[in-house]
Amino acid sequence: METLRTSSYIIPVKLESEEGKYMLIHGYTGAMDIVSESVVLCLKYNEIKKLSDLTLQALQRRGYITNKTKEEEIEYVERVAQALHKRDEILHKSFTWVVTYNCNFRCPYCFEKREYKDSPHRIVLTKSQVDRLFNAMIEIEPRKQLQDSVITLYGGEPLLKENKEIVTYIVQEGRKRGYKFHAITNGYDLDSYLSLLAPNLITLLQITIDGTKKNHNQKRKHFEDSNSFDKIISNIKLIFEKGLNVDIHIRVNVDKYNLEDFRALYFYFGQIGFLAHKNFKMYLALIQNNEEVKENDKNDINFLSESEYLKSNEKMGTITACAGYDAVYKKIEYAITAKKSLPLTAVHCTAQTGEYVFSPLKEIYPCWEVVGNKKFQIGIIENNTISWNKDELKKWHTHDVTSLSCKYCKYVFLCGGGCLAMKTNQCNLFKKMIIKAVNTVYNSVYANLFNK
Structure with a gap:
């Protein structure tokens, strides 16, 4: 008779609205099931004999009870990770374009080289480079259906007022080829780009605002305007007033100085009507103690640890x-509403499978978090040839959860191992996100069923 044991990869989440009930999740099968507390306790203490035959068979089919040893489960996780990684590497290629290294802001936490931003020279893509980059995308992945249909515009600041001509050329040429665009921007010169904000042109703006007016203006310093906050808010209002159909995501980079200001900013956005727009959302992100941030700039940052950030x-x-919460929520929502297994991933993001970031200096990077850092450069475009740094390319595009101790973790295929560029540990935060997302989706689904 086979020896059965509780799988090492089960995640029990207590349902806050259902006394004595849990959502049971399996980390490598993606199974999700509602069970009683007594079942959870039997699994926790490996008291399988207390389960009825029917319950035992159901739990075994779903992976919660297994005849695999701990070592065999880990080996199985490794095989699944390799298959998932290969799938994503084959099926998906993403492209980001650094329009320029120049920027009108001097943010203390910026990891890109300050000399680029302060340079009197315009380091910006040319039309011939743009044409070459579209060709480079085809060289990297000739099958258009395996390319992401969205190109991300990055910088520096891609939407500088003086970049309007080249950005217009990029977007128009991209539209001819079937691409749409997202832009990572500080929002200061958005009023110059209203004609490019449309569902088939630039469809999404990620705008960084680091708190209410005082905190933002102190943290994100425009090179000559001491009150960039009002200009950015004015630009967003203009977008809404003109009824432009574009998603606006506000990112708030936080440290100890401005973390608690997030709620005040949220309240402010509610007061001025931004939150009433379904295409508007805001989120916060921890400022990382990146080695590329200059020491004199670090004096303006009061870094938070991951544990402080969570608390x-x-x-x-x-x-x-x-x-990161939205991605977790969508996975949980899909599984519960569609009554299917959770989508699994062996990587944190496309930088580990097929992301290519093109710069105006003809460099290619694997991730926008390492742009400008030559040690992470994976290639260069010279004339009609792409020369690859095969060692660096391999390091990024073969890295998955099996490269880390993550393969021992029950959350392994839900989290994907975290950001390779930042190398930070936000495991405890991720667990809290899972608990919150499960309960939020569960309450929503069952509330809707009750109201029908």
């Missing part, structure tokens, strides 16, 4: 506003 968000009730 503060728990206290404020803002777990759902943390970067």
